[in-house]
Amino acid sequence: MAIIITVVVLLVVVTGVQILKIAELRAISQGEKIYEVTEKESKSQAYLLLMFLVYYFGFFAWQVYQWGDKMLPVSASEHGVGIDSLMTVTMSFIIPVFIITHILLFWFAFKYSYSSKRKATFFSHSNKLEMIWTIIPSLALTVLILYGLSNWNKIMTPVAENEEHVLIELVGQQFSWGARYAGEDGKLGRANVNYIEGTNFIGIDASDANSNDDVVVKGEFHLPVNVPVQFVMRSNDVMHSAFMPHFRAQMNCVPGLKTQFNFVPTITTKEMKEITGNEDFEYILLCNKICGAAHYNMQMNIVVESKEDYEKWIASQKTFAAK
C-alpha cells in the first residue's frame, strides 16, 4: 500500500512538472516574456512575506502559551539560582533582538519589493556600518560570556576536603544508575570494571579497605538538604550523562575516566511538592546522552530530606562488606 501511494504521488508530481513545461513552451512560442517578474507579482509575494511574519510571531506566542508551564520549577540548588539568572539575562537580550530583527527582515522585504520607478542605491563599502555590526554584537557577547565565566568558576570548584560534605559516586551503565556513598571514612574504595560480578555491579575492589563501609544503592538515592554534595561520575560501558535538571546539574560519565560535579541542595522533596502543587513530584537523575535502546528509561529518583532523616536512611543501608 505504501509503495502504491508513493508511486501515485510521484506520478502526480511528474505530471504537474510536464504540464508546467508545456505551458512555458506555449508562452515562449507566442512571444511572451515568461521570466520577467511584474510589479503585481512582486507585490503579492511581498504581502505573503508580511503574512508569514504575522504567522511566525503568532506561532511563537502560541508555543510560549502552550508549553510555558513545562519550564522547570525554581532551582533546588544553591548554584542553580546563578544559572537561572544567567538564562534570564541571556533571554532578555535574545528575545528583543529576535523580534526586532525579524520585523525588520520581513518589513524591508515588503517595503522594497520590486518597483519600476525605483533604483537601488549602490555602495561597495561602509566603514560606519561595519563598525556598528561588529562592535555592538561583540560588546553584548563579551558581557554575556564574562557573566557566564564568573558563574562557571563558582560552580566548578570542588568541595574542600575539610569542609563538611557527602561524597557520592554515580555510575552509569546500559540502562541504569548506581549510587555509591563513601561511608564513614569519607573515602570511596577503588573500583574497576574487571570486578563487576553479581550484586557488585559497579565493580568495587573488595581488597581495598576503603571499600568496606561504602554503600551502594539502586533505584533511589538520598541527599541531606543544605549540605554540599560532591559527585564523582563513572561509566561501566559507553558515554552517559548524569543530568539532574531540578538542581541545574549535568556531567558526562565517560568510560575509563572520573568526572565530578558538586552542588548544595536547598529544597527538600517535601517542600518541592508544595511549591509545584504536585503531590507526585520527585527529583530525578536522568541520562542525557543517547546511549542505546532503553536510554529514555535510564533514571533514578533523588530524595532530598532533612539531615536527621538522611542520617537515619543511610544508617539503614547495608555496607559493601555487610552485603
Ligand SMILES: [Cu+2]
Ligand atoms: Cu545512558
